[in-house]
Amino acid sequence: MPTIREKRVYDEATTPTPVFVAAEQGLVLARISADKVGEFGLERRCTARDVAVGADGTLALATDEATLVAPEANTEQFRETGFGPATAVGTVEGSDTAVVAADESGEISRLSIADDGAGEADWETLGTVDDVRAIDGRLVAAADGVHRVAVDSVVDAGLDDARDVAARGAPLAATGAGLYELGNGWMVARDGPYSTVATDGEQAHAVDAEGSILGREEDGGEWVELDPPTDEPIADFTYTDDAVVAATEPGSLLVDAGDGWRSRRVGVTGVAAIAAAPPTPFEK
Numbered sequence: 001m002p003t004i005r006e007k008r009v010y011d012e013a014t015t016p017t018p019v020f021v022a023a024e025q026g027l028v029l030a031r032i033s034a035d036k037v038g039e040f041g042l043e044r045r046c047t048a049r050d051v052a053v054g055a056d057g058t059l060a061l062a063t064d065e066a067t068l069v070a071p072e073a074n075t076e077q078f079r080e081t082g083f084g085p086a087t088a089v090g091t092v093e094g095s096d097t098a099v100v101a102a103d104e105s106g107e108i109s110r111l112s113i114a115d116d117g118a119g120e121a122d123w124e125t126l127g128t129v130d131d132v133r134a135i136d137g138r139l140v141a142a143a144d145g146v147h148r149v150a151v152d153s154v155v156d157a158g159l160d161d162a163r164d165v166a167a168r169g170a171p172l173a174a175t176g177a178g179l180y181e182l183g184n185g186w187m188v189a190r191d192g193p194y195s196t197v198a199t200d201g202e203q204a205h206a207v208d209a210e211g212s213i214l215g216r217e218e219d220g221g222e223w224v225e226l227d228p229p230t231d232e233p234i235a236d237f238t239y240t241d242d243a244v245v246a247a248t249e250p251g252s253l254l255v256d257a258g259d260g261w262r263s264r265r266v267g268v269t270g271v272a273a274i275a276a277a278p279p280t281p282f283e284k
Helices: none
Strands: 016-022 026-033 035-047 048-053 059-063 067-070 086-093 098-102 107-112 125-130 132-136 139-142 147-149 152-158 160-164 174-176 178-183 185-191 193-198 204-208 214-216 224-226 234-238 244-248 252-256 261-265 275-276
Touching: 016 059, 026 048, 026 252, 035 252, 035 261, 059 086, 059 098, 086 160, 107 147, 107 244, 125 152, 139 174, 147 160, 147 275, 178 193, 185 214, 193 234, 244 275
Parallel strands: 048 086, 048 275, 086 132, 132 160, 160 193, 234 275
Antiparallel strands: 016 026, 016 048, 016 275, 026 035, 048 059, 059 067, 086 098, 098 107, 107 125, 132 139, 139 147, 139 160, 147 152, 160 174, 174 178, 174 193, 178 185, 193 204, 204 214, 214 224, 234 244, 244 252, 252 261
């Protein structure tokens, strides 16, 4: 496999945003400035199943061998947490900052995080649900519906056959029956099976079972069909301060900063998830 390292020239005033890509070859770090994908490289070789980054920079990685955590989105500080293999991982923010992970049996556990990114305590088992598909913030998507992560338990939050969730702002859920928004209970936004949903609290994106991509510009706004420059299936979305970023399963990053989509392959396949970290200075 050739090296997947490429450098581009950035404006000196630009602060790139690190975006992590979980793929079957490992974890890729790509630096994105506006709608351009700059330097990218394989940071860790593994079978990466999921990745999440908290607002404080806590980086969590689920692999088929272990669950790893690093502070400040710094892959050089990854440490194994003792959880073992995980199928999904997320970060909980607030006074109870934590990493949440699920294993193949559907068991969901929580690890409190200290200010320095190290675990304050051992993993605490919260409960078991049926076939975890995704974790975002305090929400869990599973075959038996959406669940909410509480301090010491997992609480049923409704729906069925949840395939993905987005927790920021008004929560969203992609299910086998439709795309749902949480208001006065779960309200259907679009009928039909959906596989993927994401939001930054305002703009949001979703993918249906046929691969059609929908987007909205604001919370509660109208969903419209988008036309990105690829026929590759979309695995996940994330957001920088300037753009929406989509990752395709075969390994392309699509970036739209308002002037249309740009596409760039990042040298991996089997992409499962992406997550943006807080912007960091670019070292030339």
